[in-house]
Amino acid sequence: MIYTVTFNPSLDYVIQIENMELGRINRTKKENIYPGGKGNNVSVILSNLGLENRALGFKAGFTGEAMEEMLKEYGCQTDFISLPEGNSRINVKIKSNKESEINGQGPEISKEAVEQLYTKLKSLTPDDVLVLAGSIPDTLPKDVYEQIMGCLTEKEVRVVVDATGELLKKVLKYKPFLIKPNQYELGELFGVNIQTEEEIIEYAGKLQNMGAVNVLVSLAEKGALLLSEDGKIRKMKPPKGRVVNSVGAGDSMVAGFLAGYLNTKDYEKALELGTAAGSATAFVSWLATKEEIIGKLVRPASEYGL
Numbered sequence: 001m002i003y004t005v006t007f008n009p010s011l012d013y014v015i016q017i018e019n020m021e022l023g024r025i026n027r028t029k030k031e032n033i034y035p036g037g038k039g040n041n042v043s044v045i046l047s048n049l050g051l052e053n054r055a056l057g058f059k060a061g062f063t064g065e066a067m068e069e070m071l072k073e074y075g076c077q078t079d080f081i082s083l084p085e086g087n088s089r090i091n092v093k094i095k096s097n098k099e100s101e102i103n104g105q106g107p108e109i110s111k112e113a114v115e116q117l118y119t120k121l122k123s124l125t126p127d128d129v130l131v132l133a134g135s136i137p138d139t140l141p142k143d144v145y146e147q148i149m150g151c152l153t154e155k156e157v158r159v160v161v162d163a164t165g166e167l168l169k170k171v172l173k174y175k176p177f178l179i180k181p182n183q184y185e186l187g188e189l190f191g192v193n194i195q196t197e198e199e200i201i202e203y204a205g206k207l208q209n210m211g212a213v214n215v216l217v218s219l220a221e222k223g224a225l226l227l228s229e230d231g232k233i234r235k236m237k238p239p240k241g242r243v244v245n246s247v248g249a250g251d252s253m254v255a256g257f258l259a260g261y262l263n264t265k266d267y268e269k270a271l272e273l274g275t276a277a278g279s280a281t282a283f284v285s286w287l288a289t290k291e292e293i294i295g296k297l298v299r300p301a302s303e304y305g306l
């Protein structure tokens, strides 16, 4: 089973505004509400691709209930811990002349609630995969992903971490199966501004030396670069298309890569499916469907176990 954990999930309120102007009443042309948060998005894409998964994390209030119900409608299994106060956040995604986002703070998560999550994770086995994705609320310590991985070392669960800064750096010693920084996040980890392919390879290599088994660097319209455990460096250009929405492209890439790897055990195909899923999402209004992802693949879908 694949488990995703989203500490601070959301409802994503996606609105289209013709010419957004600050300091004015702006009226939308279109609006939609989706279940959001990085782990949840990974779950939705995994479900779209036919992989069984369970979304874990914390929910609060009516927004939390709606978020969980929507995830179920997408075919995800869910097992969120209910928080006694507050509401899961509503993140606003504005599509106008530019894309802008307003992400909420989210409810407070107590130590007891985090303990409840640990208890759930203790039942994982080496056959399971755990995806830790997204930011954590300010009220939690920056080592919470590290603590989770520390508890799981004996279990030999494969763990995917899609996070930034200290949250990511601190887990490397536990040898995460996959990490997926984007170009900016990779530079941020080392306090440098990465420009060239040589620099991407150099710094992704440092992350491998620090413990990451596979490092997938997403490069938006330039595709992605993978340093895999077999010592190979692979590059993948994205398919051509018009970008409609970049929210969730990175999460789709993580899910596509995981699906490709679990279905084929082939890193080349994992990278291809990851890139196809990322781009397919970027080219449509929200997370891509299986058909939309298949439409971006370089080989027949059956070669990826789809």
Ligand SMILES: Nc1ncnc2c1ncn2[C@@H]1O[C@H](COP(=O)(O)OP(=O)(O)OP(=O)(O)O)[C@@H](O)[C@H]1O
Binding pocket: 182, 183, 218, 219, 220, 221, 222, 223, 224, 238, 239, 243, 246, 247, 248, 249, 250, 251, 253, 274, 275, 276, 277, 278, 279, 282
């Ligand atoms: N403009 C684009 N054109 C084509 N493909 C894209 C574009 N933007 C994103 N993608 C696809 O999605 C993948 C992930 O995108 P990106 O590098 O922007 O991840 P990210 O920064 O984690 O994204 P986000 O945080 O917005 O979800 C890319 O590797 C690529 O395959």
Ligand SMILES: O=P(O)(O)OC[C@@]1(O)O[C@H](CO)[C@@H](O)[C@@H]1O
Binding pocket: 008, 010, 012, 035, 036, 037, 038, 041, 091, 101, 103, 134, 135, 136, 247, 248, 249, 250, 251
């Ligand atoms: O505030 P975080 O946890 O960094 O990001 C949350 C978020 O922006 O990430 C997803 C897209 O990747 C959205 O569904 C969600 O609203």
